[in-house]
Amino acid sequence: MASNSPPSASPPSARPPSVSPPSVQVSGIEKRFGSTRALRGVDLSIEAGRCLGLVGRNGAGKSTLVSVLSGLAAPDGGTVSFDGRPAPPVGDVTRWRELIATVFQHSMVVPDLTVAENVFLGDGSRFVGWREMRARTREIMAEWGYAIDAEAYCRDLSVEELQIVEIARALARGARCVLLDEPTAALERDAVRRLFERVRGLVDGGVAVLYISHHLEEVFEICQDVAVLRDGELVLSAPVAELDREALVAAMIGAAPVAEQPAERAAPVDRAAEPVLTVRGLTAASARGRLSGVSLAVAPGEVVGVTGLLSAGVATLGRVVAGAEPYQGGTVTVRGRAVRSGRRDLAQRAGVGYVPEDRLAEGFVAHLGVAENTTMTITDRLTDRFGLMRPGRRAAAAEPLTTALSLVSSGPGQPVGELSGGNQQKVTVARTLAHDPGVVVAITPTRGVDVASKALLLRALADVARTTGAGVLLCSDELSDLVLCDRVVVLVRGEVFAEFTEPPFDRDQLIVATEGLAPTGRSAAAAPYPKSTEPSPSGADPR
Numbered sequence: 001m002a003s004n005s006p007p008s009a010s011p012p013s014a015r016p017p018s019v020s021p022p023s024v025q026v027s028g029i030e031k032r033f034g035s036t037r038a039l040r041g042v043d044l045s046i047e048a049g050r051c052l053g054l055v056g057r058n059g060a061g062k063s064t065l066v067s068v069l070s071g072l073a074a075p076d077g078g079t080v081s082f083d084g085r086p087a088p089p090v091g092d093v094t095r096w097r098e099l100i101a102t103v104f105q106h107s108m109v110v111p112d113l114t115v116a117e118n119v120f121l122g123d124g125s126r127f128v129g130w131r132e133m134r135a136r137t138r139e140i141m142a143e144w145g146y147a148i149d150a151e152a153y154c155r156d157l158s159v160e161e162l163q164i165v166e167i168a169r170a171l172a173r174g175a176r177c178v179l180l181d182e183p184t185a186a187l188e189r190d191a192v193r194r195l196f197e198r199v200r201g202l203v204d205g206g207v208a209v210l211y212i213s214h215h216l217e218e219v220f221e222i223c224q225d226v227a228v229l230r231d232g233e234l235v236l237s238a239p240v241a242e243l244d245r246e247a248l249v250a251a252m253i254g255a256a257p258v259a260e261q262p263a264e265r266a267a268p269v270d271r272a273a274e275p276v277l278t279v280r281g282l283t284a285a286s287a288r289g290r291l292s293g294v295s296l297a298v299a300p301g302e303v304v305g306v307t308g309l310l311s312a313g314v315a316t317l318g319r320v321v322a323g324a325e326p327y328q329g330g331t332v333t334v335r336g337r338a339v340r341s342g343r344r345d346l347a348q349r350a351g352v353g354y355v356p357e358d359r360l361a362e363g364f365v366a367h368l369g370v371a372e373n374t375t376m377t378i379t380d381r382l383t384d385r386f387g388l389m390r391p392g393r394r395a396a397a398a399e400p401l402t403t404a405l406s407l408v409s410s411g412p413g414q415p416v417g418e419l420s421g422g423n424q425q426k427v428t429v430a431r432t433l434a435h436d437p438g439v440v441v442a443i444t445p446t447r448g449v450d451v452a453s454k455a456l457l458l459r460a461l462a463d464v465a466r467t468t469g470a471g472v473l474l475c476s477d478e479l480s481d482l483v484l485c486d487r488v489v490v491l492v493r494g495e496v497f498a499e500f501t502e503p504p505f506d507r508d509q510l511i512v513a514t515e516g517l518a519p520t521g522r523s524a525a526a527a528p529y530p531k532s533t534e535p536s537p538s539g540a541d542p543r
């Protein structure tokens with residue numbers, strides 16, 4: 001596991017008087033994709049030894065700016081400079097990497113090479129021998145307080161360690177600017193804390209850091225400055241100390257309507273009713289976290305959250321119920337029908353809608369349009385008795401769903417592969433809800449989704465339960481995803497550890513339970529779970 005230099009004192013929050021040019025400066029950057037103006041005259045600078053947070057709603061232009069700043073995309077107008085000198089020509093990857101390093105959401109490390117080989121990969125500037133490569137890698141790791149074996153194969157590393165390799169690669173080239181694009185998205189809580197220490201270490205070492213995140217609390221914790229993009233325009237740039245969360249959100253959403261409360265329930269959840277989903281004694285071996293004798297039930301109209309560290313089996317449970325991963329023991333029953341192990345087709349036929357964790361691999365078809373993806377599962381309902389579909393039928397069917405999730409696209413025909421990450425996630429959710437599922441399994445559904453859209457998305461899931469009687473199993477390590485749940489089950493090391501039955505749920509108590517410690521205080525609502533494989537008819541296991 002990676003280790004760090006000791007946490008350093010927080011850097012100053014006031015902007016220091018700067019005599020030298022900024023480490024990175026962009027001026028008047030314009031970028032178009034067809035009719036979309038992704039960036040409109042953006043001016044931004046990052047000083048050495050400062051961390052600038054970049055925030056904005058989905059589709060605001062953050063990733064586009066990252067591509068421009070990494071030398072991967074040529075702007076249609078404007079300039080980029082490093083330390084006052086013009087940036088190299090776009091496409092000269094080696095020279096850009098000497099200036100700026102980007103840690104993307106999806107690792108760019110080559111899995112079949114060692115750490116040292118990755119650190120020196122593509123370093124065309126000079127010949128580096130194996131021995132020297134390993135020695136230099138060890139030196140860099142030691143200098144920055146990272147502890148990863150230079151000879152380890154990258155395929156064996158955790159997400160956290162892969163990020164360190166990418167940062168070390170930048171430092172080895174002497175880059176003094178690091179771009180971190182949603183770096184905490186796949187990290188456990190402790191790893192996030194260590195990442196923050198590392199970012200502080202970089203900043204204290206004089207590196208300029210650009211930090212992109214949808215988690216505003218992270219920006220307040222580690223950034224000194226913040227910039228807000230809205231519809232491709234820079235609408236705010238200020239020291240973090242001068243702003244509060246409300247001001248930041250207001251700058252991000254502009255005049256956009258605030259999410260309303262979820263639909264009123266016609267009747268309280270009837271936990272004595274026949275469950276729509278029953279899981280008994282589920283055992284599964286999985287690289288994402290095993291399950292060992294998990295039992296739970298979801299009543300009609302109920303939203304049940306499943307949380308824990310992701311390695312505790314949270315995602316595995318969702319995947320197994322959705323038929324996306326096999327199980328070795330136990331049963332899964334959806335509306336009275338047994339769902340066989342690893343059979344996504346049978347789970348779907350039984351009425352399970354699925355919002356997968358990895359939307360790029362499983363969530364949508366990239367070259368097909370927004371409307372086609374959204375309505376893919378209800379094509380039969382949109383065709384007439386001759387199997388023909390009137391033009392515009394798909395777009396009309398998709399429109400209410402995509403509007404409810406505030407999807408940003410250039411129109412219903414835009415290929416989903418061209419949308420921003422958060423908007424792709426919204427298409428995945430819209431597609432799942434389109435075919436009126438009896439059970440919705442959603443794994444980390446708000447990952448990569450902006451703060452305002454997150455409320456819309458969670459409300460859409462709660463509404464489907466409240467208005468159609470579907471059961472929702474919401475599997476997430478993101479505790480703020482659980483606000484609209486009726487009940488929360490906590491997994492620890494593949495077993496059900498605790499159950500919270502009375503919303504609103506206490507965040508601290510949830511954290512305590514995910515660590516495997518018995519919840520205290522409101523114990524009636526947060527009781528440790530007995531080891532049992534038989535759910536009671538009430539939906540929860542007997543206690």
Ligand SMILES: Nc1ncnc2c1ncn2[C@@H]1O[C@H](COP(=O)(O)OP(=O)(O)OP(=O)(O)O)[C@@H](O)[C@H]1O
Nearest residue numbers: 033038058059060061062063064418419420421422
């Ligand atoms: N290759 C492309 N072709 C067409 N449009 C694109 C392309 N890449 C981005 N866009 C559009 O540019 C706009 C900005 O997208 P960008 O990915 O930069 O947003 P973002 O702020 O990173 O969003 P998110 O938070 O969802 O990741 C969006 O409207 C998007 O659909």
